[in-house]
Amino acid sequence: MANKEVRVLGAWPSPFVMRARIALNIKKLDYEFLQEQLGSKSELLLKSNPVHKKIPVLIHGDKPICESLVIVQYVDEVWSSGPSILPSDPYDRAIARFWAAYIDDKWFPSLSGIPRAQGEEAKMAAIQQVRDGLELLEDAFVKCSKGKPFFGGDSIGYLDIAFGCFLGWLRVTEKSNGVKLLDETKTPNLAKWAVRFCSDVAVKDVMPDTDKLAEFAKVLFAKFRAPPPSN
């Protein structure tokens, strides 16, 4: 039976919602997953996140916490006896936070830019931007992982979550545009990491199936003519 003490307001296709769920899974916490319907916002969502009116929202007892990366840090700090999500060294933490901010501020918008691009030239430019970003993240992976399987080291951490949540949408974008973005030849470490991330026990049940996500994308784009909202 789901624990009513911890609730997540979200939706299965949202990468931002996935971040919150992965964090809770890492800490082996039970939670109730309340799914919002596409195109409408529940009373609970509007009450819990009046500023942004967006998912995810973590409701712990009666306290709402909003913004996906704020939620991840909150989960890490409250359930501190579980496996750590953020590194313990201040500089490693700063590096993880820096790249997570880069992913949200620059890289994910560039990925969303591909379906929005008008015309072949703009599309190629958008694709290149995403690829350039992935090369930066490949370097970041080498530096952060220090030879270990994940950005966070031996197990998945903050930056793995911040980036890995987009792998489903990355694959959908590759399929619908007939391009390879995460290229084993150009970003070999990331390509291998992606497989490990998706099969991790904290991730595999919340990472959506690519075909199911592609179907959803068609509905979403038809309804709104835009990629999913960012948070």
Added chain:
Amino acid sequence: MSEVKLFRTWSSPYALRIVWALELKGIDYETIFEDLSNKSQLLLQYNPVHKKVPVLVHNGKVISESLVIIEYIEDTWKDTPLLPEDPYERATARFWAKFNDDKLLPSIWQVFVTQGKEQEEAIPVATENLSFIEEDLKGKKFFGGQTIGLVDITIGWMANLISVFIEITGINLIDADKFPLLFGWMQNFSDVPVIKESWPPHDKLVIKFRAIRESYLSADVPK
């Protein structure tokens, strides 16, 4: 003995946050002023991804992005904490800091760099964002409570630049009647000695921001 260097410009509100964080914690540091129209090799080497200020270098370790830097400072120097201890209060503080950078500051900037109809449409967006932040001040002197914290230093740019914007555009977004708490906070925040001592000179800011506004109005500058 630790070595701390801060790369900044005299006017950047993002860099000023770092000055405040360092000063509040009593950390010794060296300032390196950058001219963003002629960036130093060192800045480009230290921040190749964004090529921006502020950049903090602590014993050779380079950190960029102002909110990341502040969290690093908080993690490294434990005196005068900028974040509360309680995880929920910490989450709330981080939420508002992000809200400032993602929504509040850009919406006020949008009022500042536009005119006519575009500006008219920008004002209610900024006003709504201000009303959200006004709510968080209820029952508190500062966003951080009795003393200033992360949210105060993140939003602190407002206490300095709003008067500059009023002087240039004639628009006062933080009316004392409409936003009594924010209005009071701006005064309280400005009165904190560390803050008062580091305000960039008002007249110099007016000249600089007037020129920026003019360049936006006269050209199709991407916002």
